[in-house]
Amino acid sequence: MPKAQETLLEIDLGALAHNYKTIRSRIGADVKFMAVIKAYAYGNDSVAIAKKLEELGADYFAVAYTEEGVRLREAGITTPILILHPQIPGFERIIEHCLEPSLYSDRILKEFINLAEEKKQKDYPVHLKFNTGMNRLGFTEENYKAAVERLSNTNSVKVASAFSHLAASEDWKEREFSLRQINTFRNIAYSLAEKLEYEPLLHICNTSAIFNYPEAAFNMVRTGIGLYGFSNDENIDKDLKPVGTLKSVISQIQELKEGDTVGYNREFKAVQPTRSATLPLGHADGIDRKYGKSNAGVFVNGQYAPIIGNVCMDIIMIDVTDIDCEEGDEVIIFGGPQHPVKFAEAGGTISYELITGISQRVKRVIIPE
Known part of the structure; x- marks a missing residue:
């Protein structure tokens, strides 16, 4: 599957069909x-x-x-x-x-x-x-x-x-x-x-x-x-597949010196030389401020990168100091290596609020079954 070059929500119709058939199998034919x-x-x-x-x-x-x-x-x-x-x-x-x-x-x-x-x-x-x-x-x-x-x-x-x-x-x-x-x-x-x-x-x-x-x-x-793809029961969740995967891209990488700060209110302060990456999505896209300040993170090239500082309206920043990455690389916010339930829990909320809150300005890409 091509790598994301912008913020988008992939909608997997194969996962939807799997979930439909799984649930349908639990009820009578009539x-x-x-x-x-x-x-x-x-x-x-x-x-x-x-x-x-x-x-x-x-x-x-x-x-x-x-x-x-x-x-x-x-x-x-x-x-x-x-x-x-x-x-x-x-x-x-x-x-x-x-x-x-x-x-x-x-x-x-x-x-x-x-x-x-x-x-x-x-x-x-x-x-x-x-x-x-x-x-x-x-x-x-x-x-x-x-x-x-x-x-x-x-x-x-x-x-x-x-x-x-x-x-x-x-x-x-x-x-x-x-x-x-x-x-x-x-x-x-x-x-x-x-x-x-x-x-x-x-x-x-x-x-x-x-x-x-x-x-x-x-x-x-x-x-x-x-x-x-969710059931409110982790044992049942194992039989279901999340339909949506939220992806973005690294717009820019900043090289921070010790003492440099990041974002509004200078909420993140580098205590050592740090690489931060900027992503084009924010709380206007459904990634609430509660996910900032390292409460949650995303995945870059298979590695976890915490969200640092305050989430902005259209931008989040992540710490990629120990990750081999460059501008233009794909980032996975949830789906794939990070189950949406885990991401939601990191922000103190539930899957319903997370997935229904993804803004309609985020591009939807349909993945056929």
């Missing part, structure tokens, strides 16, 4: 697969990822916001798309682009039904979100019956799925809480089916739950972070 591709497919490229997953056979996609779904439709994606957190101003766009909203409160449900009736829709697919303990969005076990009554009084919409979200499916210390959530959802779902007189798809399993609570797969699972 269980549908919803792929979550919100936030530019977790910081990658939502269109490229969606096209590959469509090819692989994903049954459903999920995104957070309406415009994310519109972007996929405009790129030619035809797979059903669930909008997880729609807002009322986007409802017309949802219907225009055949997207499927999550209806999570009486206000949202009422407004969407009103619009669907105005547009003379019949059995428009919607999804009901239930709050079983996450306490972010959703109808509760106590208040969902009013929603069913609204649904029973219209033929403009039809419930395609009912779902909930586990709060701590990766944490075995919270097993009792997770099981309680699953049981609550099961009770709601079965009651809902009786009242609707038809059976919508049911899903509560996220990536961790697919591995830890397979009995809760119902007839669809919903996976996001696992597709991109």
